[in-house]
Amino acid sequence: MVMSLLLGSALLLSACGSNESSVESSAEGSGEWSPDKPIEMIAPAGAGGGWDTTARTISKVMEKENIIDKRMAVANKPGGGGAVGWSYVNKKGGNHTLFVTSPPILFVPLNGQSKLAHNDFTPIAGVIADYSAFVVPANSPYDNMNDLVEALKEDPKAVSVVGDSAPGSMDHMAFVKAVKAAGVDIKQLKYVSAQDGSGMSMLLGNKVDVYSTGLAEATEQARAGKVKVLAITSPEPLEGETVSEFPTLKEQGIDDEFVVWRGIMGPKDMDPAAAKFYEQAVKDMMETEEWKTQRDNFGWNDNFMSGDQFKDFLDQEYKTMEELLKEVGLAK
Amino acid sequence: MDTISNMLYGFQVVLTFQNILFVFIGVLAGTLIGMLPGLGPISAIAIMIPLSYGMDPASALILMAGVYYGAVFGGSTSSILLNAPGISGTVATSFDGYPLAKQGYAGKALAIAAISSFAGGTVSVVALMLVAPLMASFAVSFGPTEYFALMLLGLTAIASLSEGSTVKALISATIGLIIATIGVDQQTGTQRFTFGNPNLLEGIDFLIIALGLFALAEVCSLILSRKSKMMNGNTNVGSLKITKKEAKEISGPIARHSVLGFILGVLPGAGATIASFMSYITEKKISKDPSSFGKGNLKGLAAPETSNNAATSGAFVPLLTLGIPGSGTTAVLLGALLVVGVQPGPLMLTDHPDVFWGVIASMYLGNLFLLVLNLPLIPFIARILYIPKALLISLVIIFCMIGVYGVSFSTFDLYLLLAFGIIGFIMRLLNFPAAPLILAFILGGMMEQSFRQALTISNGNYMTFLDSKVTIVLLILSLLSLTLPVIKSKFSKKPTEEEKEHLAS
Known part of the structure; x- marks a missing residue:
């Protein structure tokens, strides 16, 4: 029963998706690229944690304020301190999968618990700081x-x-x-x-x-x-x-x-135009009143970084942490 | 007086149409999800969290709390009927619950579970209301040394979980301890026994072991005995009626373990699982007829069922008074509070009295709903046993797989489940008890971490284990628990056989 219901709604959703895409795949204002199907936003952890809350809040504000006219569905991929979610995104690739991330994407690989590290993904934008x-x-x-x-x-x-x-x-x-x-x-x-x-x-x-x-x-x-x-x-x-x-x-x-930064990344093979599109979307989203309300609610601080700034920041942090870990004898 | 006016305020919050509805939806969803083998409160709450976005904080927590204790309440069903515990808190329930069902007392077992759950839940809510602020300091009084001693006390009971050979029980427990070491070591970050397999980094999930060793091993036995109706074909559900004598028999354990369960529930990290095991063991130890445990003893069913529900309310003490999650489930609940904009902390009582008292009041209502919902449903639920064996076996296998896959979404875990099913079946054939393995697995991981945390703090000085009175008392109890049976058996003759038959009467 439940299965068939789920299947039905999934079919319905995808039907809607393809309908829309035929009309407006090329008519988006902010860049040359725009999504032509629902976007999957991965929280590489269980429901209720920091990554999940950030992912759900971003997707909620994006949808409510019509920043992106496609659905942005949040999916939880818990396990391995994030490693399970990262390997999912890496496998999936393409332009319609994003994930929320924070310092563990530096620490977990440095501790030898994930083969994928921050430079295996496309940094899209930094969002908040704690x-x-x-x-x-x-x-x-x-x-x-x-x-x-x-x-x-x-x-x-x-x-x-x-x-x-x-x-x-x-x-x-x-x-x-x-x-x-x-x-x-x-x-x-x-x-x-x-x-x-x-x-x-x-x-x-x-x-x-x-x-x-x-x-x-x-x-x-x-x-x-x-x-x-x-x-x-x-x-x-x-x-x-x-x-x-x-x-x-x-x-x-x-x-x-x-x-303790939090930001959004995409798969490595993401089209640079798509990354730019999402970067702009995040920027627009962070200017809405709805975002400001939510942000204050959670006690977050805005910390927008463009994709390039985000990348430089990550590379710098990675180096610092690697040296520190070596010094305390924990680097793998 | 203050408590009464606070409580009235709490009921004022709850007794609105909307919140009554939320209590009802919460416990209904919880109890239904909990009944399915493999699906426990964490998955139930996680499913509900997205629904709570934008809800009023009090209503959201009332709903989530309902899902939580509803799932623990319903969790006993699959333990009793199918020997497939869905959550760690109901593993001990299956020890005597499943034999009862097998003997044709499924109805009675479910009724006793429901009544014990209700009693445990209600008594502990009263305790929660009266002493929550006082218990807050107790909750943080347990540090690494105290937890180590508590887990040790639990482990000493392994011998009492064995039917027959103590050596086999110890071997089984040792395997459990070994399995508990798999994964990344929490204190050093070293990988242990992972063989480079990333799926093993976080260790093996409790659910995989419990469902494998209990449910799948049972399925294997059923398949083997599918033709001999004599062996196992008991589809008799029996009456729900509990005689006066039986009511009297279970009233003692219910009273004892409402309190014990609540106290253990208050301790962050201990929770429903340890409470239910401790209660089962205590009841067996003080029983005049310990050998009937594991064969369908009513006390052995009532004790853990009372305790795990009492512990559920106890877990709200650190959550509501200190803003500290005491268990994985309350951590998810805490996340749900954050989502609706409440930062849990010691000031929740002053900042959000509606949440605090509303949730407590809602638990009275919720427990009542659960009893009223569950009792009339028992005859229908117990009909599961009428399902033809071939179908039932397939259903149990499917539910186990869904339960395991639903936690991790990893096919690797399904192979592990299968492996543990086979291990469990072999253990059965060779008469190795599975309970010590699972108990050692649950306690062993925590025990090791606590031990090493304590030694890190003390710079390796073992005298730290004699610094706290609580630790000393618990260590002495462990020692007694280990040595008394040996001494006793040397000086006394074997227990009388007559009481063993009391169930049949």
Whole structure:
């Protein structure tokens, strides 16, 4: 029953798609190329996570504001920290498959868990930025980043740092990068990986000293007075309730920043004209009121990068992280 | 007093036409999806998330929560009728539930599961309402050493999960521990036993092992015995009626495991699975007649079923009071909250009291709906057993495959499923119990991670395991659990046989 229903609607959809394409495949304003069938937007993770939310929000705003006149359907391809989704996009190829991505596309290949890396895809546009936050329990002896750095310089093994991601991945390396900039011997740092998401729980229970996490997770706990945010990794202080009180690394004399960027990529063989088309679409989308509402709702910061800027940025980040990983002995 | 006015406020949120409808839709969808072998709360919630875009946050969470505990409620059905647990929380349910169904008490088993689930769910919602803020500090009091000791306590029960040979149970558990090490090591990022196969990077999914060892192995046995009607052809559903004596018998476990389940549910990371196993084991340990467990003991069915539902409500404590997900499922729920624009955190109670109290109130209603929905349906659901064996076997195989494929969309996992089906069947032929394998697999991974996290934090000092009172108590309990049966068997004679027959009466 259900199967036949699904099949029916799929047929209906594709029928609609082909109808439209015959009329307007060449009459699009913004570029020489335009999509002639529904676009598949891949979230290389399960429903409810950061990639999924970003993919669904973008597709929703695109459709609502008529940025692209084809449907943009979100599909989840979870597994392998993104590797499953990436290999799907790579296999699929063409001009009608996109995916949402973020720093793991650098870390997962660097950790030897995906053969495909960022340069196996076409960067289309950077969209938003989030930042890391280093937090300690409310009763911690450390009141600012420099207190912590002093302790780490004295004895790197005296402080345990927990994060929700794998060793050598985002939460770990954001912290490593920051304290290295402050002059700490990063080879001896203790990192506890809590991949079941129990990092915050360990911190609140005073089982570990520092928690390296995303800004959003830290904000609510800080607002409730449960944790102190020692530093955030944004280049400039942030605006907004509570977050404006968080000191940046730079404000504390540590010359470092770490952007948890999110952007859109396509398959390697994507027509450059198609990539340009999507880049423009993302740009247009980010100017709509609907996007601004959604963005503020999720607490995201706009961070538009053109395809070329995005590519340069990724290459630079990849190099930095590769060196860091080599230094801590995790590069594969 | 405050609680009462808060609760009234909660009901005010829930008792609108729209929200009652959401509770109903949630539990209905949840219980139906949960009944299918292989489909559990995570897939059920993931299916519902796109629906919640743009919904009012309270309504969205009411709907999602309904799907969640509805799926756990319904999950017992496939465990009891087909020996095909759809979620890890109902594996223990099949230990005594399936034998009951085989003996022609399917109706009764389903009714007991429904009543235990209802009781466990309701008692724990009361607990959630009364002590949620107090429990918040308990939830974070467990760190790596405490979890290690808790998992160890669970593992010591392996001997008690064996029927007959303890050595075979230990071998089976060892295999489980070995399987748990497959995949990328979480503390170092090293690949273990993946043989360069990217499909093994994340380890083997619990569902594959459970469906393979339980459902497919059962299917193999059924195929072998397809001609001998005597062996297994029991299509009798039996009456739903529970006698006074039976009601009295299960009231003890229900009371005990509502509390135990809730407490274990509160601990992030423990959850319904560990709660149901712990309850089953505890009940068996305190039973006067432990040998009847695994052969259709009513207590052995009521205990895990009460516990896994109680744990489900318990899991809402860290979620609602701290904004911390306690399990994979609550992490998905947390994602659903983000989608509707609520950032979960310790201030949710003050910022979104409608979400907090509304969800709690909705759970009373939802549990009631589930009981009312499920009880009358039992005779119809149990009719599954009337399906001709050839058809039923094919259906179970298909559902197992859909369940596994639906999690990962990987054909590799289907081969793994087949492999575990064969392993399970061979184990059966040689009388190796499957339960210790699955228990060791579930506990082993967490136990290892906790152990190593603890040692990283302590710079390799083993004394860290004696730093916390909770850890010490749990370690002593593990030691007792391991040694007491040995000591007891040396000093006492064998248990009386008469009580074993009480089921037949």
